[in-house]
Amino acid sequence: MFKTGLLLSICTALVLATPVAAAPSPLIIDKNVRPKSSNGRINAVHKEIPTMGADLNKVRYGILAGMLETKNFSWVYDGEGDGYILARFDYRGDTNVMRIEYNENYVQLKYQDALGDYVCEKLIEGICYKNGRGYYNYIKNLRKSIAYKIERL
Amino acid sequence: MKRLSPGLIFGALFTVQAMATELHLYQDPVPLNGYVSDIDALLSRSLQRNQWTFSKDETGHYFASIAHKNYEIKSQIVAENDTLQVKLISATRVDCTEKSCYVDEEKVEGWLTKLRRSIAYDLTLVVRDAALKKSFE
Numbered sequence: 001m002f003k004t005g006l007l008l009s010i011c012t013a014l015v016l017a018t019p020v021a022a023a024p025s026p027l028i029i030d031k032n033v034r035p036k037s038s039n040g041r042i043n044a045v046h047k048e049i050p051t052m053g054a055d056l057n058k059v060r061y062g063i064l065a066g067m068l069e070t071k072n073f074s075w076v077y078d079g080e081g082d083g084y085i086l087a088r089f090d091y092r093g094d095t096n097v098m099r100i101e102y103n104e105n106y107v108q109l110k111y112q113d114a115l116g117d118y119v120c121e122k123l124i125e126g127i128c129y130k131n132g133r134g135y136y137n138y139i140k141n142l143r144k145s146i147a148y149k150i151e152r153l
Numbered sequence: 154m155k156r157l158s159p160g161l162i163f164g165a166l167f168t169v170q171a172m173a174t175e176l177h178l179y180q181d182p183v184p185l186n187g188y189v190s191d192i193d194a195l196l197s198r199s200l201q202r203n204q205w206t207f208s209k210d211e212t213g214h215y216f217a218s219i220a221h222k223n224y225e226i227k228s229q230i231v232a233e234n235d236t237l238q239v240k241l242i243s244a245t246r247v248d249c250t251e252k253s254c255y256v257d258e259e260k261v262e263g264w265l266t267k268l269r270r271s272i273a274y275d276l277t278l279v280v281r282d283a284a285l286k287k288s289f290e
Contacts, residue, residue, distance in 0.1 A: 057288040064281035068274075076273035077280045079184040090270050093263065095176055115176045
C-alpha cells in the first residue's frame with residue numbers, strides 16, 4: 001500500500017514538473033473556473049496575437065523588441081526554447097516570468113513563474129485565471145507592446 | 154480507505170515540492186545562450202548603468218562593487234556554463250556606529266536585483282539585434 005501510494009504520487013510529480021509542449025492557440029476562457037478574475041483582465045494578458053503568417057524570424061524579433069519597448073518598464077530575456085521566449089520582470093521585490101509562445105499563426109503570453117505579489121492563484125495550461133490587479137496591469141502592457149510590433153512587421 | 158496511505162502522504166509532500174517555484178530575486182543565472190562573445194564588454198556596460206564598479210582579477214573572475222547610501226556591497230559575477238550569476242560577497246555599513254550598524258537585507262537584495270536586471274537588459278539588446286539580423290537573412 002505504501003509503495004503503491006508513493007509510486008502514484010511520484011508519477012504525478014514527474015508529470016506536473018515536465019514542461020507542457022508550448023503552442024499558442026485562440027484563448028477560450030472557461031467561465032466555470034473558480035477562483036477567477038474578469039474575462040477582460042484574462043484577455044488583456046493571455047489573448048492570442050495573430051501573426052498573419054509572418055516569417056518566424058521576424059515574429060521573434062517583434063517579441064524581443066516589444067519586450068524592450070514595453071510602456072514604463074522593459075522586460076528582459078530569460079531564456080528560450082523551441083517556439084517560445086521567456087521574459088522576466090523584476091520590480092520592487094516582485095518578479096514575474098512569462099513564456100511568450102509563438103508559431104506561424106499566433107503569439108501568446110503564458111504564465112511561467114513568479115515571486116511576491118504576482119504568483120498565480122489559479123493556473124490552467126499557462127493561463128492565469130486568478131491573480132492580483134498588478135499582474136494584469138503590468139503584463140497587459142507587455143502584450144500591447146508585442147502586439148504593436150507584430151502588427152507592423 | 155479508512156486512513157490515508159503513508160505512501161500517498163509522503164508522495165504528496167514530494168509533489169508539492171516539485172511544483173514549488175525555483176525563482177530567486179537576484180541569484181538566478183542570466184542565460185547567455187551563446188549570444189555573447191565578449192562578456193567583459195557586456196558587463197562593463199551593464200555595471201556602469203547603475204554606478205557599479207567593474208573589475209576582473211588575474212584568474213579572470215568578475216566582480217562588481219558599489220558604495221551607495223552608506224552601504225558598501227561587493228559581489229562576484231560568476232561566468233559558468235554560458236550564464237552569468239550574481240553572488241553576494243559582502244554588504245557592510247560605512248561609518249558603522251554602535252547605534253547604526255544594521256544591514257537592511259531587503260535593500261541589499263533590491264540593489265543586487267537591479268544589477269542582475271541591468272545585465273539581463275544588455276543581453277536582451279544583444280538577443281534582439283541577433284534576431285533582427287536573422288530576420289533579414
